[in-house]
Amino acid sequence: xxxxxxxxxGDFVGLQRGHDLTEGxxxxxxxxxxxxxxxxxxxxxxxxxxxxxxxGRSGASFGQVHFCPVDYWPHNTALYVTDFRGNDTxxxxxxxxxxxxxxxxxxxxxxxxxxxxIAPIQICVPxxxxxxxxxxxxxxxxxxxxLNRRMNETLEALAQSLFKSWFVDATLSALPKGxxxxxxxxxxxxxxxxxxxxEECKPSGKITVFGANGIMGYADRATHEGFVIAxxxxxxxxxxxxxxxxxxxxxxxxxxxxxHRWPEFVLQAMLNVPFDSMRTxxxxxxxxxxxxxxxxxxxxxxxxxxxxxxxVRPLRLKQTQNExxxxxxxxxxxxxxxxxxxxxxxxxxxxxxxxx
Numbered sequence: 001x002x003x004x005x006x007x008x009x010g011d012f013v014g015l016q017r018g019h020d021l022t023e024g025x026x027x028x029x030x031x032x033x034x035x036x037x038x039x040x041x042x043x044x045x046x047x048x049x050x051x052x053x054x055x056g057r058s059g060a061s062f063g064q065v066h067f068c069p070v071d072y073w074p075h076n077t078a079l080y081v082t083d084f085r086g087n088d089t090x091x092x093x094x095x096x097x098x099x100x101x102x103x104x105x106x107x108x109x110x111x112x113x114x115x116x117x118i119a120p121i122q123i124c125v126p127x128x129x130x131x132x133x134x135x136x137x138x139x140x141x142x143x144x145x146x147l148n149r150r151m152n153e154t155l156e157a158l159a160q161s162l163f164k165s166w167f168v169d170a171t172l173s174a175l176p177k178g179x180x181x182x183x184x185x186x187x188x189x190x191x192x193x194x195x196x197x198x199e200e201c202k203p204s205g206k207i208t209v210f211g212a213n214g215i216m217g218y219a220d221r222a223t224h225e226g227f228v229i230a231x232x233x234x235x236x237x238x239x240x241x242x243x244x245x246x247x248x249x250x251x252x253x254x255x256x257x258x259x260h261r262w263p264e265f266v267l268q269a270m271l272n273v274p275f276d277s278m279r280t281x282x283x284x285x286x287x288x289x290x291x292x293x294x295x296x297x298x299x300x301x302x303x304x305x306x307x308x309x310x311x312v313r314p315l316r317l318k319q320t321q322n323e324x325x326x327x328x329x330x331x332x333x334x335x336x337x338x339x340x341x342x343x344x345x346x347x348x349x350x351x352x353x354x355x356x
Contacts, residue, residue: 010119014083018074035075036061046071062111063101091131148322178301185293193250227263239275
């Protein structure tokens with residue numbers, strides 16, 4: 001390919017096994033510990049300079065590739081790049097992420113990635129200037145997705161702070177006049193979810209499909225329109241809460257909670273209920289709809305609920321917009337990246353970043 005170099009993966013980057021660090025050896029700090037599944041905590045000491053790249057070395061996250069923008073501790077469950085050999089750091093991340101390491105499993109009972117097995121892999125990469133241009137294009141998309149994620153975290157914290165100041169702090173001594181205790185089923189209709197045929201659950205689409213652990217995929221039809229709350233009722237994510245402003249399909253391992261009024265209040269009230277104490281079952285945790293319906297909620301006066309929801313609604317709508325934008329950007333990134341890394345699409349080396 002014109003201007004691209006053929007080489008081995010070992011000539012492209014130097015890889016080394018990460019360093020042991022048990023839970024007992026960790027000390028409080030702000031240094032990310034990067035393992036096979038990405039960041040898995042913090043420590044007070046760094047073993048590698050950032051930005052850096054790690055590749056899952058063992059277990060269920062075998063072959064997964066992660067990027068760390070700051071100094072970090074590479075954990076022994078991962079390989080990490082010790083030398084980028086003059087190549088662009090972020091391009092190396094995207095390139096390694098595109099490789100299928102499943103053929104290079106050197107383990108038996110448990111998957112394992114040996115750097116000596118993958119070093120001879122033959123690859124073809126552009127010169128560093130074009131690498132930087134490719135990384136700039138794709139990185140601009142990822143940066144915007146990350147910005148949206150952080151913004152939504154801030155909006156979530158603000159919604160919780162408003163709820164606490166309006167309702168939790170206000171009831172510490174006694175219920176204000178006109179307020180009363182009620183149950184969730186007075187404020188919302190609660191029912192079990194419905195299994196979506198496997199072939200209808202897609203990687204992208206307009207309607208979100210919620211299961212107990214959150215978004216399972218997308219569909220062309222919904223079980224409910226408007227503001228929908230999905231409640232994980234079974235399994236490891238029993239008690240988890242997810243929501244959509246634009247309708248959703250609630251799958252059968254979750255329950256649907258459809259507010260009669262004041263959906264922003266109902267959602268926030270649920271997020272403050274200690275559902276963990278309602279779990280039943282031993283091998284398989286479970287929260288029946290009867291327990292969900294009976295969850296205790298403090299119900300303020302109507303005019304206060306109207307005022308609260310009018311303030312919080314724009315925050316929730318902005319979160320929804322950010323999530324939709326991020327899905328669009330992720331789809332664009334996933335479509336562009338293989339073409340850029342294969343040379344099917346070329347980027348001028350002088351290109352800066354995308355203006356998003």
